[in-house]
Amino acid sequence: MSREEEIGKAVKAYLDEGTAEMRSGVAYRLQQARAAALARVAEPASASEGLLQHAHGLAGLGGSAKGPRGERPFLLQPRVWLGILLLAAAMFGYQQWTAWQELEELEDLDAQILTSDLPIDAYVDRGFQQWLTTGKFED
Amino acid sequence: MADDGQVRRLIGAAAIAVALGLAAPSAAQLPLSSPKWSELSPQERQVLAPLAPEWDGLDAQRKSKWRGIAQRYSRMPPDDQQRAQQQMRPWSQLSPQERAAARERYKSLRDLPPDRKDEVRQRWEQYRNLPPERRREFADRAPPPGQKIPAPGMRPPPGERGPGR
Numbered sequence: 493m494s495r496e497e498e499i500g501k502a503v504k505a506y507l508d509e510g511t512a513e514m515r516s517g518v519a520y521r522l523q524q525a526r527a528a529a530l531a532r533v534a535e536p537a538s539a540s541e542g543l544l545q546h547a548h549g550l551a552g553l554g555g556s557a558k559g560p561r562g563e564r565p566f567l568l569q570p571r572v573w574l575g576i577l578l579l580a581a582a583m584f585g586y587q588q589w590t591a592w593q594e595l596e597e598l599e600d601l602d603a604q605i606l607t608s609d610l611p612i613d614a615y616v617d618r619g620f621q622q623w624l625t626t627g628k629f630e631d
Numbered sequence: 632m633a634d635d636g637q638v639r640r641l642i643g644a645a646a647i648a649v650a651l652g653l654a655a656p657s658a659a660q661l662p663l664s665s666p667k668w669s670e671l672s673p674q675e676r677q678v679l680a681p682l683a684p685e686w687d688g689l690d691a692q693r694k695s696k697w698r699g700i701a702q703r704y705s706r707m708p709p710d711d712q713q714r715a716q717q718q719m720r721p722w723s724q725l726s727p728q729e730r731a732a733a734r735e736r737y738k739s740l741r742d743l744p745p746d747r748k749d750e751v752r753q754r755w756e757q758y759r760n761l762p763p764e765r766r767r768e769f770a771d772r773a774p775p776p777g778q779k780i781p782a783p784g785m786r787p788p789p790g791e792r793g794p795g796r
Contacts, residue, residue: 535750566640576648583652591661595692606700606718607711607738609752615733615740616725619770620758624751626772 665691667756671698681719689723697723 511519566572605615613618636686646741668676678701679686689697697719725733740751758766 507661531794557686567644576644576651579645579648580651583649587652588661595661595696596699599696599703601734601737602696602722603700603703603715604741605733606715606722607707608714608741609739609748610740610755612718612721612725612733614738616729617758617766617770618773619766619768620755622773623758623766623769624754 643755661692661695663691663695665694674705675701679719681716682723684725719756 605612668683671679671686675698676683679697682689682697686694700715704715707715712714722730722733743751758769
């Protein structure tokens with residue numbers, strides 16, 4: 493038995509002793525974590541894909557090659573465009589709604605001005621506005 | 632949980648959506664109809680009669696606004712109806728800049744307390760009775776167009792300052 497194997501066995505015995513006293517919940521979580529880590533190791537292609545996407549920012553913008561798991565590039569996926577179109581439609585709808593609101597407010601304001609006690613001239617005569625503001629009436 | 636790549640792709644997709652939304656016809660381009668005078672209803676023609684000579688030359692937005700006002704007309708008290716019709720033509724003949732300034736001016740006066748509103752009405756009558764040259768003096772002293780004149784409510788009551796009140 494080599495020296496490394498001896499050390500391995502000693503460590504295993506030590507770890508076994510520790511895990512025997514471990515609570516079942518902790519053991520379960522460790523088991524889950526191990527399974528997840530093994531699953532990632534089993535898929536090296538997806539890990540490298542992630543790195544590539546990170547490096548290229550919006551990967552999928554160019555090229556038509558499918559991803560390693562046979563997926564289409566991000567921007568060629570119909571559901572992505574559906575989302576984009578829905579968002580664009582929502583923005584357009586909001587713009588239209590805002591414009592209608594503005595038109596209605598303008599209508600309301602103009603109706604108030606037309607029926608106000610003061611004539612239109614009073615609102616556009618800058619001399620009157622100045623006189624009203626300074627309050628000077630020296631005659 | 633989304634990784635960096637996913638977040639970036641989603642941000643990119645959202646940016647495309649925003650660009651599409653903004654590239655669509657702008658907010659000012661509402662799908663408004665632009666009926667000719669002859670195409671208005673008899674009730675609209677009756678209410679908007681002062682605007683008849685210029686109606687066909689108005690843009691769709693202004694036509695829509697006036698038609699909206701015509702709809703409100705039937706709900707106005709008779710005094711308001713009469714006043715609205717009298718003011719339609721002078722209002723319509725103002726330039727867009729004058730209308731915008733008048734709206735701002737109206738809003739500043741609208742928010743005054745009732746007693747100050749009465750005072751403004753009285754002072755308009757007094758101002759109208761001033762000799763034309765005196766009115767011109769005030770107009771010359773007014774800040775240039777575009778510069779806002781403070782609302783009268785922001786100043787002390789005129790009786791406390793100007794002689795002759």
